[in-house]
Amino acid sequence: MTRKPKCQTHEEVMFYDTDAGGVVHNIAYLRFVEKARTLLGSKLGLSLKEMSQSGLYAVVTRTEIDYIKPAVLGDRLTIEGRLEDVGRVRFSCAFEIYRDSDKAKMVTSRQELAMVQMPEGRPARLPVHFKKYRAS
Amino acid sequence: MTRKPKCQTHEEVMFYDTDAGGVVHNIAYLRFVEKARTLLGSKLGLSLKEMSQSGLYAVVTRTEIDYIKPAVLGDRLTIEGRLEDVGRVRFSCAFEIYRDSDKAKMVTSRQELAMVQMPEGRPARLPVHFKKYRAS
Amino acid sequence: MTRKPKCQTHEEVMFYDTDAGGVVHNIAYLRFVEKARTLLGSKLGLSLKEMSQSGLYAVVTRTEIDYIKPAVLGDRLTIEGRLEDVGRVRFSCAFEIYRDSDKAKMVTSRQELAMVQMPEGRPARLPVHFKKYRAS
Amino acid sequence: MTRKPKCQTHEEVMFYDTDAGGVVHNIAYLRFVEKARTLLGSKLGLSLKEMSQSGLYAVVTRTEIDYIKPAVLGDRLTIEGRLEDVGRVRFSCAFEIYRDSDKAKMVTSRQELAMVQMPEGRPARLPVHFKKYRAS
Numbered sequence: 001m002t003r004k005p006k007c008q009t010h011e012e013v014m015f016y017d018t019d020a021g022g023v024v025h026n027i028a029y030l031r032f033v034e035k036a037r038t039l040l041g042s043k044l045g046l047s048l049k050e051m052s053q054s055g056l057y058a059v060v061t062r063t064e065i066d067y068i069k070p071a072v073l074g075d076r077l078t079i080e081g082r083l084e085d086v087g088r089v090r091f092s093c094a095f096e097i098y099r100d101s102d103k104a105k106m107v108t109s110r111q112e113l114a115m116v117q118m119p120e121g122r123p124a125r126l127p128v129h130f131k132k133y134r135a136s
Numbered sequence: 137m138t139r140k141p142k143c144q145t146h147e148e149v150m151f152y153d154t155d156a157g158g159v160v161h162n163i164a165y166l167r168f169v170e171k172a173r174t175l176l177g178s179k180l181g182l183s184l185k186e187m188s189q190s191g192l193y194a195v196v197t198r199t200e201i202d203y204i205k206p207a208v209l210g211d212r213l214t215i216e217g218r219l220e221d222v223g224r225v226r227f228s229c230a231f232e233i234y235r236d237s238d239k240a241k242m243v244t245s246r247q248e249l250a251m252v253q254m255p256e257g258r259p260a261r262l263p264v265h266f267k268k269y270r271a272s
Numbered sequence: 273m274t275r276k277p278k279c280q281t282h283e284e285v286m287f288y289d290t291d292a293g294g295v296v297h298n299i300a301y302l303r304f305v306e307k308a309r310t311l312l313g314s315k316l317g318l319s320l321k322e323m324s325q326s327g328l329y330a331v332v333t334r335t336e337i338d339y340i341k342p343a344v345l346g347d348r349l350t351i352e353g354r355l356e357d358v359g360r361v362r363f364s365c366a367f368e369i370y371r372d373s374d375k376a377k378m379v380t381s382r383q384e385l386a387m388v389q390m391p392e393g394r395p396a397r398l399p400v401h402f403k404k405y406r407a408s
Numbered sequence: 409m410t411r412k413p414k415c416q417t418h419e420e421v422m423f424y425d426t427d428a429g430g431v432v433h434n435i436a437y438l439r440f441v442e443k444a445r446t447l448l449g450s451k452l453g454l455s456l457k458e459m460s461q462s463g464l465y466a467v468v469t470r471t472e473i474d475y476i477k478p479a480v481l482g483d484r485l486t487i488e489g490r491l492e493d494v495g496r497v498r499f500s501c502a503f504e505i506y507r508d509s510d511k512a513k514m515v516t517s518r519q520e521l522a523m524v525q526m527p528e529g530r531p532a533r534l535p536v537h538f539k540k541y542r543a544s
Binding site: 015016018019020021022023025026027072073 | 151152154155156157158159161162163208209
C-alpha cells in the first residue's frame with residue numbers, strides 16, 4: 001500500500017470567524033476543513049480544475065466535527081488532513097486543527113466522500129489510481 | 137410610471153451573524169441584503185427559478201453599505217427593499233435595515249444590477265416590462 | 273417523562289447557499305441547522321437573550337451531518353429539529369431537512385451540546401428543568 | 409507625509425466561494441476584502457490582538473464594492489490593499505482584486521473606518537501615529 005497523501009493548511013482567526021461568544025463559530029471550522037480537503041483532493045488528482053473539466057466530482061456524504069477547545073480572535077491555526085480509508089465507491093479523510101502557539105488540538109473532523117458524475121448526478125467508482133491506497 | 141415594487145424580509149440575529157466585537161458582522165448584513173434583493177427580484181419577474189430557466193440573470197455590479205448602528209445577538213431586524221432607478225441596461229435597488237424594538241435605522245445599502253445572458257456572460261437589455269418603472 | 277420539544281424552520285435556497293456544482297454547499301446546511309437549533313434552544317429556556325444575560329451557554333461539542341440528496345437553487349426546505357437524549361451534563365438534538373415539493377429527506381444532522389459558564393468557560397450542569405426530559 | 413502602508417493577500421477560489429451561477433458570490437469578495445483589511449490594519453498598529461487588548465477598535469462605517477469581471481472556481485486571486493485618506497476621526501482603505509493568470513482586475517472596493525472605544529461604543533480619535541499619513 002502506497003503512503004497516503006496528507007495536507008496542511010494555515011488559518012489566522014479573523015473577526016468573521018468568531019461570534020459574540022468570543023470564540024470561533026462552528027461554521028468557520030467547517031470552512032477551514034473544506035479548504036484543507038480541497039488541497040488534499042488536489043493531491044489525489046481531484047483538483048477543482050480537474051473536477052470541473054471531467055465532471056467527475058468527489059462529493060461529501062458525511063461530516064463529523066468534534067469541538068475540543070475554542071479558538072479565539074487572532075489565533076493562528078494549522079489544519080492537518082490525511083486520506084483515511086479507501087473503499088471501492090467511497091473514501092474518507094480525517095482532519096485535526098491545532099493552535100500554533102501551544103500545539104493544542106482544538107478540533108477534529110472526519111468526512112466521507114463518494115464520486116459523482118455531473119451533471120447527471122450518477123454515482124461513479126473511485127478513479128483507478130485510488131487502488132494503491134486501499135488496504136489489501 | 138407604475139408604482140415601483142417593494143419588499144420586506146425579517147431576520148433574527150443568530151450567533152453566526154455576530155463577531156467577537158459583540159455585534160453583527162459586515163458580511164452578515166450583505167447576506168441579509170442579498171436575501172431581500174432575491175425577494176424583490178421575484179416581484180420583478182427575476183425569481184431564482186425564472187432566471188435559472190431563461191439563463192437571463194440580474195447580476196450585481198456594485199454594492200454600497202453604510203453601517204449606522206450595530207445590531208446585536210437576538211435583535212429582530214426588518215429589511216425593506218425597493219426598486220430605485222431603472223435605465224435601459226441597468227437598474228438599482230435601495231435597502232434599509234431597521235431594528236424592530238425601536239425602529240432604529242441600522243444599515244442602508246444600495247445595489248446596481250445589470251442583465252447578463254448566461255452561460256455566455258453576454259450583457260443584455262432589461263426585460264421589456266421594466267419600461268413601466270422608468271421615469272419618463 | 274415530559275414530551276420533548278421540537279422545532280421547525282423554513283429556508284428558501286438562495287444563490288449564496290449554492291456552489292458552482294449547482295447544489296447547496298455543505299456549509300449552508302450547517303447554517304440551517306444552527307438556526308433550527310437556536311429556535312429549539314429557545315424552547316428549552318436557552319434563548320440567545322437568556323444565555324447572554326446569564327452567561328450560561330449551551331455549546332456544541334459535536335456535529336454530524338449526512339448529505340442524502342442535493343438541494344438546488346430555489347428549493348424550499350423545512351428543517352425539523354428535536355431534543356434527542358438528555359444526560360446530566362450533555363444533551364443532543366437531531367435534525368432532518370426535507371424538500372417541501374416532495375417531502376424528500378435531503379439531510380440529517382445530530383449535535384451534542386454541553387453547558388458552559390462564560391466568560392470563565394467552566395463546564396456546568398444542565399439547568400434543573402432538563403430533568404423532566406431525561407429517560408428514567 | 410510618510411509613505412502609506414499597503415498589503416497583499418492571496419486567495420484560491422473554493423467551492424464555498426462560488427454560487428450556482430458558476431462564479432464567485434458577492435459575499436465571498438467581501439470576505440476577501442475583510443481579510444486584506446485585517447492585514448492592512450496590523451500594519452497600522454490595529455492588529456486583532458492589539459485591538460482586543462486596548463478595546464480601541466477600527467470599525468467599518470461604509471463599504472463600496474464594484475464587480476468588474478467574475479472569478480470562477482480554482483482561480484487564484486491577489487488582493488491589494490492600501491491606506492487611502494486619513495482624517496481626524498476617519499480613514500479609508502482601497503482594495504483591488506486581480507486574477508493571477510492574466511492580471512485582470514476583477515473587483516475594486518473601498519471602505520471607510522472610524523475608531524470606537526469598546527465596550528462603551530464611544531467614538532474615538534485616530535491613534536496619534538496616523539498623523540504622519542495625513543495630507544498636509
